[in-house]
Amino acid sequence: MQVTMTVNGTEVTRDVEPRLLLVHFLRETLGLTGTHWGCDTSNCGTCVVLVDGEPVKSCTQLAAMTAGHEVRTVEGMAAGGTLDPVQQGFMEEHGLQCGFCTPGMMLTARALLDRNPDPDEGEIREAISGQICRCTGYATIVRSIQWAAAHPAAETTDQEVRA
Amino acid sequence: MTAVTDKPRATRASAAGSSGKGCPVQVPAPFDYARATSVADALELLERHGPESHVIAGGHSLLPMMKLRLARPEWLIDINDVAELGHLTEEADVLRVGALTRHAALLDSDVVGRLFPIVHDAEKVIADPVVRNRGTIGGSLGQADPAEDLTTVCDVLRAQVVIVGPAGERVVDIGDFHRGPYETACEQNELITEVRFPIRARSSSAYEKVERRVGDWAVAAAGAAILLAEDGTFADVAIGLTALGLEGLATEAAAVLVGERPSEELLAEAGRLAAVASSPVEDQRGPVDYKRHLADELTRRVLRRSLERVGATAGALQGG
Numbered sequence: 001m002q003v004t005m006t007v008n009g010t011e012v013t014r015d016v017e018p019r020l021l022l023v024h025f026l027r028e029t030l031g032l033t034g035t036h037w038g039c040d041t042s043n044c045g046t047c048v049v050l051v052d053g054e055p056v057k058s059c060t061q062l063a064a065m066t067a068g069h070e071v072r073t074v075e076g077m078a079a080g081g082t083l084d085p086v087q088q089g090f091m092e093e094h095g096l097q098c099g100f101c102t103p104g105m106m107l108t109a110r111a112l113l114d115r116n117p118d119p120d121e122g123e124i125r126e127a128i129s130g131q132i133c134r135c136t137g138y139a140t141i142v143r144s145i146q147w148a149a150a151h152p153a154a155e156t157t158d159q160e161v162r163a
Numbered sequence: 164m165t166a167v168t169d170k171p172r173a174t175r176a177s178a179a180g181s182s183g184k185g186c187p188v189q190v191p192a193p194f195d196y197a198r199a200t201s202v203a204d205a206l207e208l209l210e211r212h213g214p215e216s217h218v219i220a221g222g223h224s225l226l227p228m229m230k231l232r233l234a235r236p237e238w239l240i241d242i243n244d245v246a247e248l249g250h251l252t253e254e255a256d257v258l259r260v261g262a263l264t265r266h267a268a269l270l271d272s273d274v275v276g277r278l279f280p281i282v283h284d285a286e287k288v289i290a291d292p293v294v295r296n297r298g299t300i301g302g303s304l305g306q307a308d309p310a311e312d313l314t315t316v317c318d319v320l321r322a323q324v325v326i327v328g329p330a331g332e333r334v335v336d337i338g339d340f341h342r343g344p345y346e347t348a349c350e351q352n353e354l355i356t357e358v359r360f361p362i363r364a365r366s367s368s369a370y371e372k373v374e375r376r377v378g379d380w381a382v383a384a385a386g387a388a389i390l391l392a393e394d395g396t397f398a399d400v401a402i403g404l405t406a407l408g409l410e411g412l413a414t415e416a417a418a419v420l421v422g423e424r425p426s427e428e429l430l431a432e433a434g435r436l437a438a439v440a441s442s443p444v445e446d447q448r449g450p451v452d453y454k455r456h457l458a459d460e461l462t463r464r465v466l467r468r469s470l471e472r473v474g475a476t477a478g479a480l481q482g483g
Contacts, residue, residue, distance in 0.1 A: 001196060018196035018239070021226075040189050040230070042223055042294055043378065054267075055293045060226050064196045065219070065241055108293065129377040130291025 003067040007032070008076030018064050022056075023047045025063035026073060034074035034103050045131030048104035049073050055108045057130075074103035077110065085148040086110050095144030097135035104131050109145045118149055191229035198241045202327055202356060205242050209352045210329060212238040218354060219243075220263055221297035223290070224306045248301070248356055253278070258360040262301025267292070269300065279320060279360055280472055281368035281386055281465075285312040291378040301355040309344045310380040315403035316370060318412055319388040320360050328353035338411055365398075366390040369468035371461050372405065375448065381406040382448040385437065385461035389420075389469045397421050402433065402466070407458050408442035416440060416462060425470050430463045437462040 004013040007030060014029050026032045026049065035058060038046040042060040049058045050072040077084040086109045089095065096102040105128060112119055112127040119127070124145045125138070133141060197212070199205035209216050217236035219225055220243060228234040242248065248263035253274050260269070269275050270286040289295060289303075289312050303313040304324060317324075317337045324340045326333050326349050340348045349355050372384035384405035392398040400417040403409075416436035423429055443454035 017193065019191045019193055019229075021190070024190075041227055042290075045291075045293060048293055054296045056296060057223075057293055060223050060294075061297070062196070062222070062226070062239075064198075065222065065243060067198075127292055130293040 001064060003063050005063075005066050005068060006070045008072060016063050018062065020063045022049070022051075022058035022061045022063050022066050022071075025066075026058065026071070029063075032073050032075050036100055036103055038100070043132070044101070045108070045128075046101050046104045048107050048131065050107050050111055053111060053114065055104075055111045072107065072110075074106060077106065082153075084110060085151050085153050086113065086145065088151065089144040089147035090141075093140050093144040093147050095136065095141045101131060101133045101135075105133065105141055109148060112145070113149055113152070117152060119145070121146070189230040191226065192232065192235050194229075194236055195238045196241065197238060198243075199245055201245060202247060202354060205240055205245060205354055206327065206329060206352070208238075208240045209354070212240070214351055216240055216351075218305075220299045220302045221265070223294050223298050224302065224308070242354070250357075251275070253362075256362050258362060260300055260358045260360065262299060262355045262357060264300050266290070266295035266298045266300070266303075270295065278362055279316075279368055281316050281320065281370045281388065281469075282313075284370035285316045285372070285384075285386070288312065288372045288374060288381075288384075294378070300358055304340065304358065305347060305349055305355050307341060307343075307345050307347050308380075309408075310406040312370070312372065312381065312384060312405055314341065315384065315386045315405040317358065317360075318403040319368060319386045319401040321388075321401065322361075323359040324348075324355055325357035325359065326353050327356045332356075334359070341410070343410070363390055365392075365473060367469045367472035369465040369472065371464050371468075373457055373461070380448075383407050383443065383454050383457035383461060385458065385465050387462065387465040387469050389466065389473065391473055391475065395475060396424050400433075400466075402437055402462055404437060404441055404458055404462075406443070406448075407454060408444060409440055413437040413440040413462070420466075425475060430466045433466060434459040434463040 001018055002015055023035060023037050026035045035049055036046040038044040040059050042057045047058040048055045051069050077087055086106045108128055121142060124142050197208050199208055215236055216238035219239045219241050225234060248261040250261040251264055251272055252259040258278055266286050266289055269282055276283045303311055322337045324335050326335060329352060335348050368388040370386040373382045386403045388401045389397060390399035397420040400420045402413040402416045416433040419432050420429055438455045438459035441455060441458040443451050445451050
């Protein structure tokens with residue numbers, strides 16, 4: 001069957017099997033391997049992408065079900081050569097070691113901050129509670145998201161970076 | 164029908180398929196896919212594609228089961244675009260919740276929290292926040308997993324389930340809706356469209372679950388809904404247990420409370436009777452004795468919390 005969806009702002013159309021999962025559509029059909037594929041049972045959360053702005057575990061959604069919707073992956077976080085504040089926060093606060101959980105963590109963080117620009121620590125921990133990190137003990141991930149909340153993207157920031 | 168909610172308890176198995184790169188991948192067996200645009204369209208698609216067609220909503224129970232070949236539909240009828248199933252309407256004596264209402268939407272709803280705090284108690288511990296963005300109330304009930312939380316919630320709130328099929332619409336009491344583990348009154352060619360919660364004054368409710376970690380199924384959980392009479396005695400009580408081997412309500416535990424004034428002694432007796440009514444099985448989540456203890460303790464806690472929420476406390480009333 002043919003599916004059309006918007007991925008990181010670009011409309012894509014591909015012929016797929018109805019049983020193709022969104023995570024494999026992104027990684028194998030589109031070659032966007034920034035989305036990781038982990039437990040395959042909607043437990044680990046490394047496959048999280050944003051569908052219409054909401055975090056979704058892409059191992060448990062069909063590409064077919066996503067047709068007509070907007071998908072954002074980690075490849076779509078930076079804009080115009082400028083990292084998203086969440087990405088910058090993960091750099092500043094060492095929010096990753098092995099990096100496996102990172103794309104899912106960052107997208108969930110992005111969705112959280114879009115909805116709640118000033119979350120407290122409890123809200124951050126709740127938001128990422130469906131995602132597993134085996135390196136950091138979560139402390140630096142929480143601090144990374146706090147950094148991003150304290151440094152929201154602004155046009156002035158972009159201009160400063162370009163200047 | 165089934166639509167979907169949280170994770171299946173099955174763990175990863177080496178089922179099925181290959182990515183073509185020598186890497187084992189769990190993929191569902193082949194099926195055909197159709198997207199319904201309305202309830203009428205969904206029913207027509209189910210009729211046209213026959214008994215091996217299956218409704219999908221959130222997909223978080225069905226897709227994992229399909230990966231493991233525990234489910235093998237030939238057609239998936241996607242109802243995610245059926246906007247008429249996403250309503251949440253408060254009327255004078257009933258809250259009408261569309262079957263496609265996501266867990267996240269129930270948790271976000273102030274109306275739900277005000278009328279039925281038990282729903283928020285339960286939703287906070289159903290799966291995890293990301294899964295709750297997809298799973299639906301209709302899917303949870305349709306899946307009818309014996310460890311599923313909303314079933315107990317609906318039991319104690321004496322909810323009704325609206326089912327639409329080729330013969331029209333019928334409204335089924337939750338007790339009649341459930342036929343056993345993974346079995347409901349909703350036939351293959353029918354669709355759950357709405358869940359109705361009766362609104363009652365001087366009532367409240369609570370739910371508490373013990374889980375090993377975020378997103379896990381319950382070790383055990385209990386839910387209660389109470390209705391107080393003008394004089395402060397219990398006019399109606401419903402107690403339900405999750406993952407404790409009890410079908411339906413703990414009627415004897417509730418019966419000792421009705422007509423009585425709340426006291427800690429009475430709550431303890433209700434807890435004891437709830438534990439007696441339970442028949443837990445030992446598994447990796449704990450031994451029988453522990454689960455029975457939880458049935459007792461959690462029953463007391465949800466009764467106590469329901470009383471606090473309705474403005475009475477067992478402690479304050481104890482001496483009265």
